[in-house]
Every structure is written in C-alpha cells, then in structure tokens.
Amino acid sequence: MEYSSDSSITWGSFEQREQHRLSLFAQTWSQCVPKVFEDVPRYYRPGNIVASLGLWELWVWQFVRTVDLQPQYKVLDVCAGTNSVGIRLLKKQPDISVTAVDRSKEMQEHGAKDAAKAGLHIDSVIHDVTTLPFPDNSFDVITLQAASRHLQLDKVLPEIHRVLKPGGWFYHCDMLKPTNRFLEWFYLRYLRVSLALTALIFGSSEASRSCGGYFVEAIHHFYTPEELSSILKLIGFKQVEGKKSIWGGMVGFHRAQKPE
Ligand SMILES: C[S@@+](CC[C@H](N)C(=O)[O-])C[C@H]1O[C@@H](n2cnc3c(N)ncnc32)[C@H](O)[C@@H]1O
Numbered sequence: 001m002e003y004s005s006d007s008s009i010t011w012g013s014f015e016q017r018e019q020h021r022l023s024l025f026a027q028t029w030s031q032c033v034p035k036v037f038e039d040v041p042r043y044y045r046p047g048n049i050v051a052s053l054g055l056w057e058l059w060v061w062q063f064v065r066t067v068d069l070q071p072q073y074k075v076l077d078v079c080a081g082t083n084s085v086g087i088r089l090l091k092k093q094p095d096i097s098v099t100a101v102d103r104s105k106e107m108q109e110h111g112a113k114d115a116a117k118a119g120l121h122i123d124s125v126i127h128d129v130t131t132l133p134f135p136d137n138s139f140d141v142i143t144l145q146a147a148s149r150h151l152q153l154d155k156v157l158p159e160i161h162r163v164l165k166p167g168g169w170f171y172h173c174d175m176l177k178p179t180n181r182f183l184e185w186f187y188l189r190y191l192r193v194s195l196a197l198t199a200l201i202f203g204s205s206e207a208s209r210s211c212g213g214y215f216v217e218a219i220h221h222f223y224t225p226e227e228l229s230s231i232l233k234l235i236g237f238k239q240v241e242g243k244k245s246i247w248g249g250m251v252g253f254h255r256a257q258k259p260e
Contacts, residue, residue: 009230018154035207041110043202051194063173069093073140079147083111099123132159149218176252225252232256
C-alpha cells in the first residue's frame with residue numbers, strides 16, 4: 001500500500017524534532033550505541049531472527065528486492081554493519097561495486113568475513129556517517145537499512161543526497177513509528193519483552209542490556225512512514241515513494257530520487 005506525505009512537517013519542525021532527538025539521545029548515540037555494536041556481531045543475525053519471530057530475513061530480502069540495479073553501478077551501503085544488504089545486492093547483480101560505510105570495526109570485520117565466505121568483496125570505510133568521506137555525486141544507488149533511528153537525520157540525509165549522483169536513487173528501510181497509536185503501544189511493549197528475551201538467550205553484554213530501553217524509546221521519538229516521506233522531499237529528493245510493510249508501518253520502505 002502506498003502512503004502519502006505528512007504536510008505538517010516543515011524544515012523548521014524537522015529541525016526542532018532533530019534537536020529534541022539529539023537532546024534525548026546524544027550521549028547514548030556517542031557512547032552506548034558504539035559499545036552495543038562491539039558485542040552484537042556474534043549474534044546479530046540469529047538475534048534479529050528471534051526478536052522478529054523469524055521475519056527478519058523476509059524484511060531484508062523485501063528491501064533488497066526493491067533496489068533497481070544496473071551493471072557497473074556504484075553502490076554505497078550506509079551503516080552497513082554486517083554487510084547483510086551489500087552481500088544480497090551483489091548476489092542480485094554481481095556486476096556492481098559496493099562500498100560499505102560504518103563506524104563499527106567489529107560489525108564490518110564480521111561483514112567482511114561473511115562477504116568472503118560468499119566469494120564476494122565489499123570495500124569497507126570505517127567512518128561516522130554524520131559526514132560521508134566521499135566527493136559529491138559519487139554513487140548511483142545508496143542504501144540505508146535498520147540504522148536511521150540511531151542517526152541525526154538533518155545531518156545524514158543531506159550528506160546522502162550530496163554523494164548521490166543526479167538521477168541516482170536512495171533506498172531506505174527501518175523500524176518506524178507506527179502511525180496508529182494503539183499499534184505503537186502494542187509494538188513498543190512487544191519490543192521491550194523481545195529485546196530482553198534476546199539479550200538473555202544470547203548472553204549479551206552489560207552495555208547492550210543497559211541500552212535495551214533506548215531501542216524502544218528511539219522508535220517512540222522517531223518518524224512515521226508519512227513523516228519520513230515529507231522529510232525526504234524537504235531534503236531535495238523528488239519522486240519519493242513509500243510502501244507500508246505488512247506490519248502496519250512498523251517497518252517502512254522508502255525510495256527517493258535525486259533530481260537530474
Ligand atoms: C542495526 S546495525 C546494522 C544494519 C546493517 N544494515 C546490517 O544489516 O548489518 C546498525 C549499524 O549502524 C551503525 N551506526 C550507528 N550509528 C552510526 C554512525 N553515527 N556512524 C556510522 N555508523 C553508525 C552501527 O555501527 C551498526 O553497525
């Protein structure tokens with residue numbers, strides 16, 4: 001199902017929301033989240049499968065299916081983590097080059113091993129994505145999956161727009177704030193329980209356990225699918241398309257094109 005934009009989002013209200021998210025999460029983003037991702041690689045995939053009741057793989061495949069790839073394309077996967085997106089993109093179209101950018105060395109080391117096991121290569125750049133260390137107009141396609149809740153979007157989205165070639169496409173997928181309040185209420189309670197259970201099953205670190213509440217709060221203060229569509233237009237993308245997932249917008253898929 002396609003959904004429309006939320007016209008109440010202006011550049012001013014977006015900046016206010018971002019300032020609010022920053023005031024709530026700046027410390028968690030700079031200290032706690034990096035520690036969590038030191039520990040997470042060893043159980044990232046099975047942990048997500050358990051927490052999502054098996055739907056995780058479907059979610060990643062659904063995302064990769066939406067990405068239109070042509071031979072010779074230069075692709076950037078932002079917050080690439082374990083390279084689960086980049087590996088699938090290369091399997092779908094082997095005649096592309098994929099660059100991964102993420103600040104976690106541990107996630108990227110795990111991702112490089114997974115790529116090598118599949119006989120694939122992904123260039124890795126360890127960097128905070130608040131600024132992207134690439135020239136303007138560098139990539140045909142940019143992907144960002146399962147990470148934007150942890151990012152200052154008024155910094156990162158303009159950077160993505162800058163390094164995308166004119167006419168290039170940005171593909172986004174993440175757990176979003178459901179538009180329906182009742183759905184959000186159940187979703188956040190489910191998440192609290194499933195994250196605690198996953199931490200118990202996989203013996204996660206103290207840092208990951210202490211961050212559990214943050215992962216739920218981050219969604220509560222994040223954007224609905226409609227709001228994200230508006231934000232992408234504010235950044236300068238045209239042809240912004242969004243599809244609600246089968247879970248009522250809990251996971252949202254967007255794609256947006258940089259004007260020629
Ligand atoms: C849920 S994980 C990985 C998602 C990835 N698509 C995957 O399938 O493995 C989120 C990633 O975002 C990265 N991340 C979070 N904030 C970041 C930042 N400011 N700069 C760079 N990477 C960041 C983390 O290091 C982590 O690897």
